[in-house]
Amino acid sequence: MALTPKLEMRQSQSLLMTPQLRQAINLLQMSNLELSEVIEQELGKNPLLEREDDTSRDEEPLPRTIDDDGAVAGQAEEEFAPDNIDYDSNFDDFGSDSAGYEETGYDWADYNRGKNPHLDEDFDYCEKKLADTTSVYTLIEQQIDLSFTSPRHKIIARLLSEGLDDAGYFRGNTSDIAQRLRTSEKEVREVLQKMKSFEPDGLFAENLKECLTIQLRDKNRCDPAMALLLDNLGLLAERRLKDLQKICGVDAEDLDGMIAELKTLNPKPLAKYNNDITSYIIPDVFVKRNAAGDYRIELNNMSLPRLLINRAYYSEIIRRDKSSRRFLKENLSHANFLIKAMHQRADTILRVSEEIVRRQLDFFEKGIDYLKPLSLRDVAYSLEMHESTVSRVTNRKYMHTPRGLFELKFFFSQAAGSYIGNEDTSTLAIKHKIKQLIEAETPDNILSDDNIVSLLANEGVKIARRTVAKYREALKLPTSAERKRQKRA
Template sequence: MALAASLHLRQSQSLVMTPQLMQSIQLLQMTHLELNRFIEQEVEKNPLLEIVSGEESGRDGERTDDDYLLPSEERAQAADAAGDGENQRDLYDSAVSGNAAAAGDTLDGGLDNMFPDDAGPRAADAPELIGQWKSMPGGSEDGAAYDLDDFVASRKTLKDAVEEQIPFLLSGEIERLIARHLADQLDEAGYLTGSTAETALRFGKPVAEVERVLSRLQELDPPGVFARTLGECLAIQLRARDRFDPAMAALVDNLELLARRDFATLRKLCGVNEEDLVDMLAEIRALDPKPGLRFETAASEAVVPDIVVRAAPDGSWQVELNADALPRVLVNRDYHTAVSRRTGRDSAEQAFLNECLQTANWLTRSLDQRARTILKVAAEIVRQQDAFLVHGVDHLRPLNLKTVAEAIGMHESTVSRVTSNKYMLTPRGLFELKYFFTVSIGSAEGGDAHSAESVRHRIRALISQESAEAVLSDDDIVDILRKGGVELARRTVAKYREAMNIPSSVQRRREKRALARAAAAS
C-alpha cells in the first residue's frame, strides 16, 4: 500500500481549562482574607472595579448588595435605565459652580485646611516646649513633618526583653557579649538551643565561665528562660518561688515517672506522703513549661463565619450568607461610558478598556457564583445534620462529600473546595464545614451508623464520669458502647483515647486514687 498525503476534516470535543475557569476554581476555595486580598489586587489593576463598604451600600441613591449579584446583562439594563450619565455630570458641574461661593462662607476653605501639604510651615502650638518635644508641629528644626509610624507601638520580642535586662545583670564587656550570643540561640519557647562548649570555643573562654554567665541569665524574666531541658525550666521557676526543696528536686528529676502516674515510686523517691505529693503536683501544673511563648509576635486572626444558621419561627433552620464576609464589588459603568465617548481614542486604549470591562464582569459573576455555591452546600449540610443542631454532638450523623455532591448536583471536588477553610456559625457554636464530615461507624444491631466524632464524644463523657473505684478500661468502654448500639474494636477505642490525650486506665486509676486519698486525709 503506497503512502500518500491527504487532508481530512474531523470534528471533536474536548474539555479545556481556560485561565478564567481556573481562576474561578481558585476563588471558590479562598478564605475570607485571601479573597479580600485578591480583590484589592484586582481593583488596583482595573479602573472599572470599585469596592463599596457596607455603610455606603445601604445609602439612598446608591447600589445595594442585591445589585452586586445581578448578571452583567441585567446590570447593563439597569445602568441604561438610570439615565444619561453625561447629562447627570453636567448638572453636577453646574450645581457645584453655582454653590461655590455659598460653600466658602459656611465651610472652612482656608489653604491650610484644603491643601495641608501646600500650606507652608505651621506655627508651633507651644513655642516654649519646642526644645523638649521635637514631634510638635513647628518643632522640627528643618520644618519637615514628623512621621506617624515613628510613634506606633511594636510588640516586644523575647530577645528584646532579655537584652534589656542584660546590662543590669552583667557588668563585664566579655560577659555581655557571651550573654548576647546565648540570647541569639533562644528558641520561641525560651529554651537554649546552643551548646556552652561551642560558645566557650567561639570566645576563647573556659566552659566554666560560660556556664556561670548562663546561670546568671537564668535569673532573668520570664522565669524559666535559658533552660536546656523541661526539668531545668521547672526547677528555675521553682527556685524563683522559693519552693525548690529536696523533695521537689527529686520530683523534677523523675518527670518520666510523673508521666506514667507512678505515684507509689514517686512517694518513695521524694520521701513524702500522699497529700504532700498531690500538693507538689498542683505546684508543677501551675508552672509554665514554655515561658517564651508569652512574647510570641504572630498576629492572631479572628475567624469570620461565612454562613450564619438561625432557628426559624416554623421550627426549621434559616441559612444565610454572612454579610460581613461578602465582598462588595461593582463595575463603574459611568466611568466606562465617559471614557468610551471621548474622541481621539486609539485602538490600544479601546482594547485595554474592553479587557478591563470583561475582567470586571467576570469577577462579579464569579463572586456571585461563589456565594451561591457556598450557600447551596451549607444548606444541604444543615439539612443532613439537623439532629446535631437540635440535640448536640451525640446525634452527629456520618456524612461524606459524595452524599452532599449528589444531593445538590455538583462534583465532589467542588464540595471539597467549598468546605475548605469555611466556617459556619450555629446555635451550637462556630464550626468549620469540614467538621460535619465524619467517618461512619457500624451499629451493633444493624441500625443507623454512627459518626466518629459522636463516638469520641461518648468515650470522653464516659471517662469524665468514672470514679476512683471504677475506672473503665478499654474493654469496658467497648462493652458499654456495644450496649449503646456502637460496634467498635478495642484498638479503635485506644486510638481515639490517645488522640484525645487521655491516659490509660492504669494511669487514671493511680491519679484518681491519689487524689481521693489526699482529699480524705484533708
C-alpha cells in the first residue's frame, strides 16, 4: 500500500497563555521590591496611570483575625470575584517553576523596548537599580542555601542576618532569637559561627578584632605575633609602637610589615555594597497578636504605590484628539488590567498567609518544635487554587511575625512519623527533638538509636530506627559509640 501525503482538517480546543495572563503571573511571583520598580516604569509610560497621594490613604488595610481554633474572622466577600484573574488557566503549560519573572518568557523590560528610545534608558536604569538593591540579599541568601541543609538552621540563619549592620557586623541578640524560636542559644551561636565563614571575609564578625582575624586566618597569616597585635589594637590606635614590639616579640621592621598587612584588610566587609542591610527584605504580610490572643493578618500596603486611573484626562483627550483614540484605549485597558492584577495578587498573598497561620498556630504559640508538616498541595486544596499558584505566591514573600521574619515557603515541611491523634509531626521538629536528646546525654548514659526511638515513642512520635539514624547523620551527629568515646576522653 502506497503512502501519499494528504491534507486533513481537525477541530480541537486548547488553552492559550494570553499576554495579560502572563503579566498577572509575573506580578504574582515578583517580590514587593521588584513590583515597586515595575510600577514606577508603568507610571512613566502610561499617561492614564497616577499615583494616589499618600495623604489620601484614610482607609486602614483590611485585617483578618485567626482565633485559637483557626477560624478566620473579618473576611470580606471577594471584592473582585466577577473579574477574577484565572491564574490557574493553562498553568501546566506555563510551568511550575517559581523562579524570577525574567525567566517566564515575558520580560516587562521588553514590553515597549525599541518603541521609545527614552524608555530604553529608563528600563536599563531600573534593571541596574534592582540588581544593586538586591545584591546583598542575593549574596547572603545563596550562602545560606549552600551552607545549611536543615530548614531549621536556614530559619535561624535568616533571623541572624537581620542583625547585620551596614558594615557587615552582627549586632543582633542571639538570646533573643533563641527565645523567639524556643530553642537553645547554643544552637543559635553554632549557626552564627558557621555564618562567619561567609563571603566577603569578615562578614558576621561581632567586633573589629574578630573581623580582621577571620580575614587573616583565610590567608593563613594569623600567627601568634599577629594574634597578639590584634589583641592590642588600642595600642596601635595610640601609635605606641615600642610597647607593641615588646608584646609581640618582634623588631620594628617586622612590626611595620604586620601593620602594612593589616591595612590590606577590609574592616567593613559590606561597605562596597553601599546598601542598608536592615532593609533588604520588605515584609509582604504582618502577623500581629491582639489583646484577646488572636492573630491579625495584614498586608503591607505601604510598601507599594497605590494606582489610580485619570478618567477625566482620558475623556478630555479622546474628545479633542480622535487620532489618539487607539493609543488611549490601549493604555486604559492596560491600566485597568494592571490595577486588577495587583488587587488579585494582594488577595492571593493574604489568603495563603491566612491559611499558613491557621495551620501553624502551634508554631506561633509554642515555638519551632511545633512546626507541623505542610505541603503546597495542602494549601492549594484548601484554597481551591492550583499548586503552582501557591508555589509562586510563597516564593520571595515574607511574613513579619512575633517570632521573627520568615519567608512564606519556610512554613512548608514534609511529614515524618506519626504523632498523637494521628497528626504527623514535621521533619524539622523531629530533628530538633533528636538533637535535644543527644545534647542532654551524660557520659554514663549515651543513647543508641533504638533508645531514641523509644524516647520519641513515649512523647507520641512513632518513627523507625533507620529514620533516626538518617536524621542524626543529617545533623552531623556521631554514632553512640563515637559519642561515648568523646564524652569519656
